[in-house]
Amino acid sequence: MxxxxxxxxxxxxxxxxxxxxxxxxxxxxxxxxxxxxxxxxxxxxxxxxxxxxxxxxxxxxxxxxxxxxxxxxxxxxxxxxxxxxxxxxxxxxxxxxxxxxxxxxxxxxxxxxxxxxxxxxxxxxxxxxxxxxxxxxxxxxxxxxxxxxxxxxxxxxxxxxxxxxxxxVDGTGGELQLKQQQLMQLPDPVADPDQTIEILMQQLDNDVMALFSKDKFATGQEVTQSSGIDLLLPQMHIDDFLFDPCGYSMNGINANGEYMTIHITPEEKFSYVSFESNVALDNYTRLISQVIKTFKPGKFIVTIFANKSSLAYETMKELEIEYSTLSNWQRTDMQCCNFPSYNLLFAQYSRGKSS
Amino acid sequence: MxxxxxxxxxxxxxxxxxxxxxxxxxxxxxxxxxxxxxxxxxxxxxxxxxxxxxxxxxxxxxxxxxxxxxxxxxxxxxxxxxxxxxxxxxxxxxxxxxxxxxxxxxxxxxxxxxxxxxxxxxxxxxxxxxxxxxxxxxxxxxxxxxxxxxxxxxxxxxxxxxxxxxxxVDGTGGELQLKQQQLMQLPDPVADPDQTIEILMQQLDNDVMALFSKDKFATGQEVTQSSGIDLLLPQMHIDDFLFDPCGYSMNGINANGEYMTIHITPEEKFSYVSFESNVALDNYTRLISQVIKTFKPGKFIVTIFANKSSLAYETMKELEIEYSTLSNWQRTDMQCCNFPSYNLLFAQYSRGKSS
The missing domain is CATH 3.60.90.10 (S-adenosylmethionine decarboxylase)
Incomplete structure (x- = not known):
């Protein structure tokens, strides 16, 4: 329900x-x-x-x-x-x-x-x-x-x-240089590769949300494993916390300096889960699907930032198509923005009538 | 100035x-x-x-x-x-x-x-x-x-x-049909092809704006020709009007049922020109350039709507790249939106520091 x-x-x-x-x-x-x-x-x-x-x-x-x-x-x-x-x-x-x-x-x-x-x-x-x-x-x-x-x-x-x-970008030289890079499709040599994905979920499945409670588990570590959170990005070293009486937070960091973080408000009337990571992937579709399967939201928002040096930058266009084939989900909105050094993809989904 | x-x-x-x-x-x-x-x-x-x-x-x-x-x-x-x-x-x-x-x-x-x-x-x-x-x-x-x-x-x-x-889109059948069309990259067979381009210009060149005044010309027809408006989309039958003391409006319609319309507020302190047309082109870059050269704005916004049946739909992605190479223009914003039956491209430009 x-x-x-x-x-x-x-x-x-x-x-x-x-x-x-x-x-x-x-x-x-x-x-x-x-x-x-x-x-x-x-x-x-x-x-x-x-x-x-x-x-x-x-x-x-x-x-x-x-x-x-x-x-x-x-x-x-x-x-x-x-x-x-x-x-x-x-x-x-x-x-x-x-x-x-x-x-x-x-x-x-x-x-x-x-x-x-x-x-x-x-x-x-x-x-x-x-x-x-x-x-x-x-x-x-x-x-x-x-x-x-x-x-x-x-x-x-x-x-x-x-x-x-x-x-x-200061002065004409910088701008011209930027234009030339765009024409030649070269990455900006100055900026570090950077990307951030967020998945903001609401109306979550009651059975999944019931896990994130002191009624069910004593420690964050137990619920991290039981919920499948530890499988989302397996290389992450996880620091987790289960709140009393309910609620959950985790940070994960890996050897590349990448992070992930999940925060869960499980109460049925205002359930909310956020997933965020700056992990570098050339395709986020599998990760999005796994997060959605883990938490079972009724609706969610995906945002992806990627700068010109990021692996994600060129594949954001592909994602536009792949997103639309996620079964049972109706995409209610999709927008993308080109900022001076970042691209942003924003998409919003809710369960289709058939599910 | x-x-x-x-x-x-x-x-x-x-x-x-x-x-x-x-x-x-x-x-x-x-x-x-x-x-x-x-x-x-x-x-x-x-x-x-x-x-x-x-x-x-x-x-x-x-x-x-x-x-x-x-x-x-x-x-x-x-x-x-x-x-x-x-x-x-x-x-x-x-x-x-x-x-x-x-x-x-x-x-x-x-x-x-x-x-x-x-x-x-x-x-x-x-x-x-x-x-x-x-x-x-x-x-x-x-x-x-x-x-x-x-x-x-x-x-x-x-x-x-x-x-x-x-x-x-009513019922599950319609949605599934839509998904299948997306997968097969087929155009929606129901909708008529449709597209609209608007170019909204401000801070316009004083010499160009001076044309659109009763001081310079007696009729709309004279200024339509002198300004080069008649050359923008030559197949259009034009109905124009020169206001007293200044200001200009025109409608153009062609044999395909397509329209164009231009409205000009020439006063220096709040100069504004809008161009709009639903003419079907597979590439709008030339048209945009010609409009910009005709009116010489200091800044402008471009919006393009195109439905899935439109020639413009597939070329909007190309335009994203081509826009950025318009010389002397700094793109301050670009966003695109996917709506249920239309795509929208929005871009904003102002004169670069070099010009």
Whole structure:
């Protein structure tokens, strides 16, 4: 049985699983020892107080630090910082402190920033500056005057918001060079390959959601295995957490410095699962199918970002066709955007009438 | 010299060139003699009173009736109706009367509706229900409960709004058939080929704009020839009008029933030119280049709609690449959307720093 995502009465128990996702890339540090991972645990804890969340677990390898938070996750690499938080957290409020901490490490130039989220199920319970996308954009514009804001999907219904700022290509030479690369179909030699896939799922299967509860399991590790989460990207070293009485979070990191993260709000009336990874694949169709089979949503959104150096970049067009053949799913929307250094594919699916 | 589109003082003379574009397709009439062109001139005049504009000229051939209006144009075919109006007109206010007049001709089912416009230069001078896109969507939703609304481009800056409703594909059979057609790459056998290109230009060259004035020419015909408008699509039979003291409108129709229409607001402080046509081409790059060379804008938006039966449909992907090689133009945005029966390509350009 599928239930509407909005509770009938606003006084009922409710948790906003929909996350706010903030990703910041800095240009190379001015200091040889510059590294965002030099920022101390105490400094991160202090920063996260502005967001209203706490660190509950930590894992790392030589490439990446992965923090599990009371509301979702934070990933720190040498010059990239990712914060994903759900509930009524206020991630934009820590941006200025982040810029200060980064500056100490010699990072004074931002090359790319992405702030994105699905429409909230209940926007009225959010705190400033997250009470609406216009408020969020106004806040971001006060820090990044050149940012651009988008709404993908139907703006009065299900949609996904994106604010993005990229350091402008400077001067005519840079532009001409870029054009020539496009003509010759060469990848941009400067940027690191980068791609991010997110799958945001709602109206999930009750039997699957029942797994993510202290009634069924004692530890995150047990439910990670029972649910099949450990099979999605088998090379990942997993740090997982099962909340009491229910709810689940995991971070995975692998030897290439790639990450994955899953967050689950299992309550039937507002069930929500997010999957995110920057794993480099030349085709995401198999991964999408496996995630969907694992969680059995009633509807979901897929977003794929890929820059010109990414394996995913050229195959995004193919995906457009392959997506449409996923059986039993009706694609309600598909859009793609070309940004200065990234392509974005957005697609929205709901169960077809026949299923 | 290019000037900002927004006048410095709101009390200054201002005219909103940006049009509201409404296109409605009906399913086949229940009556053998059903034809929207049976609607009388008096009935159209009465309908246009709700919009606050008047008919100033008329042309027709066996396929299409083309009306020049005091604010832009109206095109009437057997089962398709297009209304494009600028200034502070209220085109949505005539929708209910249109549906009544169409019903008399046996048209009771709408297959597709598109309402679109660029962001207004001065939204505060518009009349209800056009004071904002949300108000327009609310109004349309009261008539078409299944419509979807989009914003392409950056939502706080330059953007283009679209509301679209398509008759749902009914039942499982229809969906399966559609999937099979996609797999086999066959065109939908039901729909007529259809495509629409719009080029919306601002910050236009002063010398070009000076042509569209009674100071320079006495008639529309003279300026059509002097400006090179007659060369854009040479097979078109043109009905043109030069306003006093300045401003220009033209409709063109050809033997295939295709149309083109151009509307020009030449005043330097808020110059605006729109080009629109449904001419079937397998590549629009040459046409876009010729339009841009004719009017010399500082920035412009291109939108191309094409259904699965259209020649344009398969070549839209190629255009993505070709667009980017238009010299001296910096593409600030490009998005494409897959709708149930149409694809849409949206691109935004401004003059590069080198020009």
């Amino acid at each position: 599928q239930v509407p995502a909005v509770p009938e009465e606003s006084s009922e128990h409710f948790f906003e699983g929909v996350e706010k996702l903030l990703e910041v890339w800095f240009d190379e540090s001015a200091m040889p020892t510059g590294d965002l991972r030099n920022i101390t645990r105490n400094q991160w804890e202090d920063l996260l107080r502005h967001v209203k969340c706490e660190i509950i677990s930590f894992a790392q390898n030589e490439h990446i630090d992965a923090f599990l938070l009371s509301e979702s996750s934070m990933f720190v690499s040498r010059r990239r910082w990712i914060l994903k938080t759900c509930g009524t957290t206020t991630p934009l409020k820590c941006l200025e402190q982040l810029l200060q901490l980064a500056e100490v490490e010699g990072y004074s130039v931002i090359t790319d920033i992405f702030y994105s989220r699905k429409n909230f199920t209940r926007p009225e319970v959010q705190n400033s500056p997250h009470k609406g996308f216009y408020e969020e954009v106004t806040y971001l514009d006060s820090i990044f005057p050149e940012g651009r804001s988008y709404c993908l999907g139907s703006i009065n219904q299900e949609c996904w918001y994106l604010y993005t700022f990229s350091r402008p | 290019q000037v900002p589109a927004v006048p410095e003082e709101s009390s200054e003379h201002f005219f909103e060139g940006v049009e509201k574009l409404l296109e409605v397709w009906f399913d086949e009439s229940a009556m053998p003699t059903g034809d929207l062109r049976n609607i009388t001139r008096n009935q159209w005049e009465d309908l246009l009173r709700h919009v606050k504009c008047e008919i100033i000229s008329f042309a027709q051939n066996e396929h299409i009736d083309a009306f020049l209006l005091s604010e832009s144009s109206m095109f009437v075919s057997r089962r398709r109706w297009i209304l494009k109006t600028c200034g502070t007109t209220t085109p949505l206010k005539c929708l209910e009367q249109l549906l009544q007049l169409a019903e008399v001709e046996g048209y009771s089912v709408i297959t597709d509706i598109f309402y679109s416009r660029k962001n207004f230069t001065r939204p505060e001078v518009q009349n209800s229900p056009h004071k904002g896109f949300y108000e327009e969507v609310t109004y349309l939703d009261s008539i078409f409960p299944e419509g979807r609304s989009y914003c392409l481009g950056s939502i706080n800056q330059e953007c283009w709004y679209l509301y679209t409703f398509s008759r749902p």
